[in-house]
Amino acid sequence: MANKVTLTQFIIEQQREEFPGTSGAFTALLNDVATACKKISHIVNRGELIGVLGSAGTENVQGEVQKKLDIITNDIMVNALNWTGHLAGMASEEIDDIIKIPKHYPKGKYLVLFDPLDGSSNIDVNLAVGTIFSILRCREGVDAEMQDFLRKGAEQVCAGFVLYGPSTMMILTTGHGVNAFTLDQDIGEFILTHRNMRISEETSEFAVNMTNQRFWESPVQRYITECLQGTEGPLGKNYNMRWIASLVAEVYRILTRGGLFMYPLDSRNPGKPAKLRLMYEANPMAFIIEQAGGLCTTGRERILDIRPTDIHQRVPVILGSKREVEKVIAYHLES
Numbered sequence: 001m002a003n004k005v006t007l008t009q010f011i012i013e014q015q016r017e018e019f020p021g022t023s024g025a026f027t028a029l030l031n032d033v034a035t036a037c038k039k040i041s042h043i044v045n046r047g048e049l050i051g052v053l054g055s056a057g058t059e060n061v062q063g064e065v066q067k068k069l070d071i072i073t074n075d076i077m078v079n080a081l082n083w084t085g086h087l088a089g090m091a092s093e094e095i096d097d098i099i100k101i102p103k104h105y106p107k108g109k110y111l112v113l114f115d116p117l118d119g120s121s122n123i124d125v126n127l128a129v130g131t132i133f134s135i136l137r138c139r140e141g142v143d144a145e146m147q148d149f150l151r152k153g154a155e156q157v158c159a160g161f162v163l164y165g166p167s168t169m170m171i172l173t174t175g176h177g178v179n180a181f182t183l184d185q186d187i188g189e190f191i192l193t194h195r196n197m198r199i200s201e202e203t204s205e206f207a208v209n210m211t212n213q214r215f216w217e218s219p220v221q222r223y224i225t226e227c228l229q230g231t232e233g234p235l236g237k238n239y240n241m242r243w244i245a246s247l248v249a250e251v252y253r254i255l256t257r258g259g260l261f262m263y264p265l266d267s268r269n270p271g272k273p274a275k276l277r278l279m280y281e282a283n284p285m286a287f288i289i290e291q292a293g294g295l296c297t298t299g300r301e302r303i304l305d306i307r308p309t310d311i312h313q314r315v316p317v318i319l320g321s322k323r324e325v326e327k328v329i330a331y332h333l334e335s
Contacts, residue, residue: 262318
């Protein structure tokens with residue numbers, strides 16, 4: 001145990017080095033998030049044993065059918081964070097408006113935005129799911145308003161996700177690289193297991209939902225067609241395709257062995273030309289990917305430079321190994 005670095009120790013030492021004299025509120029907030037995710041991990045692992053799988057019979061603000069666990073995990077996150085005094089407000093994929101801090105609790109200087117259970121459509125078939133979160137600074141001691149949340153992703157002070165797979169892992173950045181922590185179930189602590197993760201610049205692996213191919217723009221069509229042509233095509237190499245339909249699992253795979261993930265713009269539904277939400281999916285993942293040496297774009301614009309207009313705004317997302325993402329960007333510029 002002497003050589004194991006816990007999440008708390010890692011954050012305290014990093015804050016001490018980078019921001020001497022800080023109050024400790026940020027470390028406490030991350031501990032609150034970690035505690036909530038440990039609870040979620042426990043419930044996800046028990047699943048059918050406690051009757052939490054299946055549909056809840058309701059829809060969220062996105063018009064998506066909610067799983068029971070979507071509602072349960074959202075409540076866990078809110079109840080773990082709203083009383084602590086570290087937050088001025090929250091926003092969730094499952095809630096239409098911003099989440100106010102109850103009046104009888106003190107207000108802090110941070111905002112948290114989260115997707116409490118990413119990939120929840122996978123939960124009933126026992127595939128990997130996760131929690132994604134983004135942290136912004138806010139005016140201290142105030143009730144946050146909508147405009148406090150509508151900030152570029154480049155303004156994030158922290159982003160992370162927790163993957164509930166064969167092991168439970170938290171992947172985290174505070175703007176100084178990307179580190180991963182594995183939950184030690186015996187002691188109930190996240191332990192640093194992957195320090196300074198880096199994404200390989202080259203890859204021969206891509207992840208995309210091919211059933212939507214006929215709805216994509218021509219630059220994406222071109223790139224995928226060239227990938228499928230293998231060594232006989234202009235890219236000159238054979239590619240493997242992966243698709244898990246879980247953003248957290250896709251991004252973790254890219255962090256560990258490189259690759260490219262796309263949920264591009266499509267024409268299926270003009271009212272929803274993109275799938276992923278900017279504020280609590282694309283932004284935190286873009287921050288993590290860039291800190292690990294990769295790129296994240298819509299094809300035409302860097303994700304972290306987008307000025308949001310709504311907390312549930314959707315954007316096309318192309319992320320992963322630098323050289324492959326640059327090819328897709330170049331095809332968009334040529335179109």
